[in-house]
Amino acid sequence: MPKATFSELRLEGVTRAFAKSVALSDLSLTVKNGEFVALLGPSGCGKSTALNCLAGLLPLSAGTISLDDRRVDTLAPERRGFGMVFQNYALFPHLSVRRNVAFGLQMHKTPKAEIARRVDAALNLVQLSAHGNKHPSQLSGGQQQRVAIARAVVMEPQVVLMDEPLSNLDAKLRHEMRGEMQRLHRELGLTTVYVTHDQEEALSLADRLVVLHDGRVQQIGKPEEVYLRPVNTFVADFMGYRNLLAMTADGEGAGGDLHVSGLGMSLTARHPIAGDARGAVTVAIRPDDLVVGEVEGNRIDVLVQSVEYLGKDFELEVQTEQGARLFLRTSEHLSIGQRVTIGVRPDRVMVYS
Amino acid sequence: MTTQVLAAGQRPRKRTVKSPFGWIVWAAVIFFFINLFAVVAAVVVNSFGTQWFDTWLPSGWTLNYYATAWQSYQLSNILVVTVQVALTVVVVSLVIGAPAAYVLARRNFPGKKLLMLCFLLPIMVPPITYGIPLATLLYQLHLGGTLAGVLIANIVPAIPFVILVLTPFIEQIDPNIESAARMCGARTWQVLLRILMPLIIPGLLAAALLVLVQTVALFEMTFLVSGPGSQTLVVALYYAVFASGIRPAQAISAMAVIYMLTTLVVLVIALRYVSPTQMVAQVREPSEH
Amino acid sequence: MTAAVSKGARPSLRHRLADRGFDRILLLVLPALTFMLVLFFYPAVYGGVLSFQPLGGKGGPFGDYAKFFGDPYMRESIWNTFRIALPAALFNVLAAIPIAVRMRGRVRGKRTMNTLLVVPISLGTVLVSEGLLTYLGPRGWLNRTLMGLGIIHQPIQLVHNMWGVIISLIITGFPFAFLLTLSYISGINPKMEEAASTLGAGPWKRFRYVTLPLLAPGLAITFCLTFVLAFAVFPSAVLLGNPAGDSHVLAVAAANAAFQQYDYPMASAISVITAVFELLVVALVLALRSRLYSGSTAGGKG
Numbered sequence: 001m002p003k004a005t006f007s008e009l010r011l012e013g014v015t016r017a018f019a020k021s022v023a024l025s026d027l028s029l030t031v032k033n034g035e036f037v038a039l040l041g042p043s044g045c046g047k048s049t050a051l052n053c054l055a056g057l058l059p060l061s062a063g064t065i066s067l068d069d070r071r072v073d074t075l076a077p078e079r080r081g082f083g084m085v086f087q088n089y090a091l092f093p094h095l096s097v098r099r100n101v102a103f104g105l106q107m108h109k110t111p112k113a114e115i116a117r118r119v120d121a122a123l124n125l126v127q128l129s130a131h132g133n134k135h136p137s138q139l140s141g142g143q144q145q146r147v148a149i150a151r152a153v154v155m156e157p158q159v160v161l162m163d164e165p166l167s168n169l170d171a172k173l174r175h176e177m178r179g180e181m182q183r184l185h186r187e188l189g190l191t192t193v194y195v196t197h198d199q200e201e202a203l204s205l206a207d208r209l210v211v212l213h214d215g216r217v218q219q220i221g222k223p224e225e226v227y228l229r230p231v232n233t234f235v236a237d238f239m240g241y242r243n244l245l246a247m248t249a250d251g252e253g254a255g256g257d258l259h260v261s262g263l264g265m266s267l268t269a270r271h272p273i274a275g276d277a278r279g280a281v282t283v284a285i286r287p288d289d290l291v292v293g294e295v296e297g298n299r300i301d302v303l304v305q306s307v308e309y310l311g312k313d314f315e316l317e318v319q320t321e322q323g324a325r326l327f328l329r330t331s332e333h334l335s336i337g338q339r340v341t342i343g344v345r346p347d348r349v350m351v352y353s
Numbered sequence: 354m355t356t357q358v359l360a361a362g363q364r365p366r367k368r369t370v371k372s373p374f375g376w377i378v379w380a381a382v383i384f385f386f387i388n389l390f391a392v393v394a395a396v397v398v399n400s401f402g403t404q405w406f407d408t409w410l411p412s413g414w415t416l417n418y419y420a421t422a423w424q425s426y427q428l429s430n431i432l433v434v435t436v437q438v439a440l441t442v443v444v445v446s447l448v449i450g451a452p453a454a455y456v457l458a459r460r461n462f463p464g465k466k467l468l469m470l471c472f473l474l475p476i477m478v479p480p481i482t483y484g485i486p487l488a489t490l491l492y493q494l495h496l497g498g499t500l501a502g503v504l505i506a507n508i509v510p511a512i513p514f515v516i517l518v519l520t521p522f523i524e525q526i527d528p529n530i531e532s533a534a535r536m537c538g539a540r541t542w543q544v545l546l547r548i549l550m551p552l553i554i555p556g557l558l559a560a561a562l563l564v565l566v567q568t569v570a571l572f573e574m575t576f577l578v579s580g581p582g583s584q585t586l587v588v589a590l591y592y593a594v595f596a597s598g599i600r601p602a603q604a605i606s607a608m609a610v611i612y613m614l615t616t617l618v619v620l621v622i623a624l625r626y627v628s629p630t631q632m633v634a635q636v637r638e639p640s641e642h
Numbered sequence: 643m644t645a646a647v648s649k650g651a652r653p654s655l656r657h658r659l660a661d662r663g664f665d666r667i668l669l670l671v672l673p674a675l676t677f678m679l680v681l682f683f684y685p686a687v688y689g690g691v692l693s694f695q696p697l698g699g700k701g702g703p704f705g706d707y708a709k710f711f712g713d714p715y716m717r718e719s720i721w722n723t724f725r726i727a728l729p730a731a732l733f734n735v736l737a738a739i740p741i742a743v744r745m746r747g748r749v750r751g752k753r754t755m756n757t758l759l760v761v762p763i764s765l766g767t768v769l770v771s772e773g774l775l776t777y778l779g780p781r782g783w784l785n786r787t788l789m790g791l792g793i794i795h796q797p798i799q800l801v802h803n804m805w806g807v808i809i810s811l812i813i814t815g816f817p818f819a820f821l822l823t824l825s826y827i828s829g830i831n832p833k834m835e836e837a838a839s840t841l842g843a844g845p846w847k848r849f850r851y852v853t854l855p856l857l858a859p860g861l862a863i864t865f866c867l868t869f870v871l872a873f874a875v876f877p878s879a880v881l882l883g884n885p886a887g888d889s890h891v892l893a894v895a896a897a898n899a900a901f902q903q904y905d906y907p908m909a910s911a912i913s914v915i916t917a918v919f920e921l922l923v924v925a926l927v928l929a930l931r932s933r934l935y936s937g938s939t940a941g942g943k944g
């Protein structure tokens with residue numbers, strides 16, 4: 001197989017419908033060579049569908065996929081030259097680790113000596129050199145995961161697709177493997193499309209995030225953009241803006257600030273997403289953006305309802321005088337029944353119409 | 354696998370009989386086995402007896418009737434035919450049935466239920482009902498009475514059998530493993546040959562052995578199609594019993610013992626790889642899947 | 643760009659088909675399907691057509707059917723078949739239930755017992771008939787034992803009548819029914835019965851209200867398959883029964899028509915009649931079954 005390089009992987013209007021339901025609609029995305037893109041969204045939003053369409057394991061209902069000017073969506077999966085890491089690893093149970101990794105090279109009729117060399121290198125990369133002769137069933141979950149990665153990257157594929165590769169691991173191992181992934185991507189520079197429902201994983205690994213909901217793209221952007229400025233309430237909710245409040249906007253004030261009120265609160269929002277909104281709006285605030293004490297004129301008087309100790313800090317549920325519930329995270333030790341004043345920086349108040 | 358190992362390692366206490374209900378059940382089972390044993394023993398004892406009339410046991414013992422049976426029924430020929438038929442049927446039905454089982458396990462398409470029914474119907478109707486027209490056709494094609502005819506007739510019920518055994522077996526293999534092979538660049542035939550085949554070898558083995566046992570014992574199809582040179586052991590035995598009186602009863606029994614031994618050899622081999630319940634339970638859900 | 647468009651249009655049909663499950667892989671089913679069509683369905687249809695073409699065209703297309711139903715001796719073969727197959731199948735299934743219930747889980751000697759039970763299934767009816775001829779005969783061990791015990795004074799006639807046939811069907815059919823029932827009952831999670839017992843249900847109530855309803859669909863299948871075996875009874879009817887009298891079953895009638903009278907249309911007509919009656923019973927049982935609960939018997943998580 002000639003080693004083709006490309007500068008852009010382009011998805012245009014990629015749509016996939018099952019019998020009745022549309023699992024993925026109109027996904028358009030351009031991935032640059034060497035980029036790490038994460039598809040993020042809750043269960044059932046169409047992430048795997050998108051990845052399988054990209055891999056060629058599912059035919060498209062509409063749209064095109066191309067590498068630069070070459071269309072690949074009409075090619076069979078084995079002709080696309082993509083590598084894939086499956087959620088449940090899908091290792092070949094009857095082959096040893098080495099032969100699992102070598103399988104793809106054998107399929108491409110690579111000379112024996114080169115196979116041996118590249119398999120060694122790949123196993124070295126995932127730190128499994130000592131386990132080459134074991135069978136998958138003799139490995140731990142994390143090791144199996146790494147075999148799956150080695151099997152995909154040994155081909156030096158043009159694009160690596162990963163479907164929730166860490167979701168079957170326990171929390172500690174997941175964290176460790178996240179570091180591994182970062183290292184691998186840095187060392188190999190492979191273009192990667194990575195599916196996950198874990199926002200932390202996506203934020204820490206990806207160059208760019210694609211947030212999906214119900215088969216539709218909600219937002220595409222750099223991790224900090226998506227994290228700090230979600231474009232709609234869905235993305236906000238998914239990115240951990242637990243306080244979603246129905247309030248009223250009074251129109252634009254001085255210097256582009258928007259004033260919102262309701263539920264016994266009155267807040268100023270800077271650079272609101274909704275622009276010059278009036279009337280009913282949804283206000284989104286992350287629990288850790290709420291702080292004890294007034295901030296730049298934003299103050300809310302609340303009564304502490306419950307306190308949950310999270311180790312590093314506390315998560316509090318508080319109530320305004322008019323009964324609206326808010327969540328906040330703080331390291332200050334407050335007790336139930338206490339009255340406090342809390343606030344939030346105007347630029348951390350998101351407003352959606 | 355691991356659970357089995359655990360279960361064997363822990364050796365939980367096995368139940369023994371206590372309640373009256375248990376006693377009745379065991380009595381019934383033992384009664385059944387006594388009769389079964391007696392049926393088999395009657396054949397064996399008769400085959401070794403010189404003369405057996407109105408007594409518990411024959412008046413004398415001899416091996417002569419085995420020689421008589423072997424020669425007068427030409428058992429060596431019949432055994433050769435039986436082995437030929439059984440092995441060919443196993444190979445052909447696997448080669449034809451396994452790909453179909455793969456499709457039924459992996460694909461959903463309109464008409465799949467109908468297709469499934471096509472493969473189940475031969476098991477659900479008495480063999481004689483389609484055997485007679487099939488035999489008529491084979492005779493018209495001048496295949497009646499030939500080994501080829503016997504082979505064809507025996508493959509018909511064997512294919513559904515293979516499909517029924519293999520389909521659930523393939524279903525329980527993660528389809529992602531095949532996808533993974535494709536992503537590694539394997540073509541369809543490479544996926545089937547290098548990944549799927551090795552994984553379903555236990556299933557293929559089970560199917561092969563079950564077909565083997567079935568074919569050795571299957572009477573109707575061979576009976577309807579075979580001629581003098583193409584009889585299998587069961588059919589030859591049937592004719593011997595049917596025409597009893599021509600030859601001494603002990604010779605018939607001797608032939609029955611030889612048939613029994615053949616079957617038991619196949620059975621013992623089969624039981625090394627498949628459980629007794631598997632031998633009947635492949636047809637558990639004829640209306641589904 | 644036009645090239646790209648036309649290239650895109652063709653696969654989209656293929657994709658649409660693939661989407662519904664029609665792709666090249668489906669071709670793998672063709673050898674088996676062809677084989678079945680040529681060697682099962684074509685003969686079946688051929689036989690069906692042949693059955694409407696009586697030898698010499700006597701009595702029009704339905705001549706052979708009229709002849710069959712008009713002749714009391716022939717008509718009787720339907721009754722004979724049912725009289726043998728139904729009791730045998732019912733007995734086998736009903737006897738299998740308590741024994742399977744008893745043998746579920748780990749029971750001493752179970753594996754040996756199951757292994758022994760496969761023996762009569764694999765031996766087949768021809769051999770069992772041969773053995774029963776000796777064992778059940780007037781001077782056989784059974785009559786000897788019964789007379790020795792003083793239970794009977796005359797040998798009872800168990801061969802060359804339908805009793806012999808029924809007994810042979812039990813010897814081969816009961817193990818079959820038992821092993822099948824056992825595999826169904828082993829699929830029922832014992833936790834459900836345990837749950838019922840914590841609610842105060844005794845053994846009988848647990849069986850009646852928990853196990854039996856869950857087992858019923860499996861029993862229906864077991865009955866069907868046992869019945870199919872019994873309905874097809876042929877070698878033992880000839881060897882062990884009275885094939886001219888009370889064991890003149892449909893299969894015997896069909897074989898006689900074909901191989902003694904060489905009347906293939908008549909044989910085909912009898913085959914059609916056999917298949918229709920048998921499938922009627924199977925359809926009836928399966929229809930009843932579909933009204934039963936037929937979901938998972940595993941009962942939630944392991």
Ligand SMILES: Nc1ncnc2c1ncn2[C@@H]1O[C@H](COP(=O)(O)OP(=O)(O)OP(=O)(O)O)[C@@H](O)[C@H]1O
Nearest residue numbers: 018019022023042043044045046047048049050197
């Ligand atoms: N083969 C199929 N037939 C019908 N519907 C399907 C099929 N596969 C997926 N779907 C539907 O498509 C939608 C998207 O599924 P998909 O597997 O892409 O979700 P996902 O985002 O990967 O979820 P998860 O995080 O749980 O893996 C779901 O609503 C699912 O029910």
Ligand SMILES: [Mg+2]
Nearest residue numbers: 047048049163
């Ligand atoms: Mg998924």
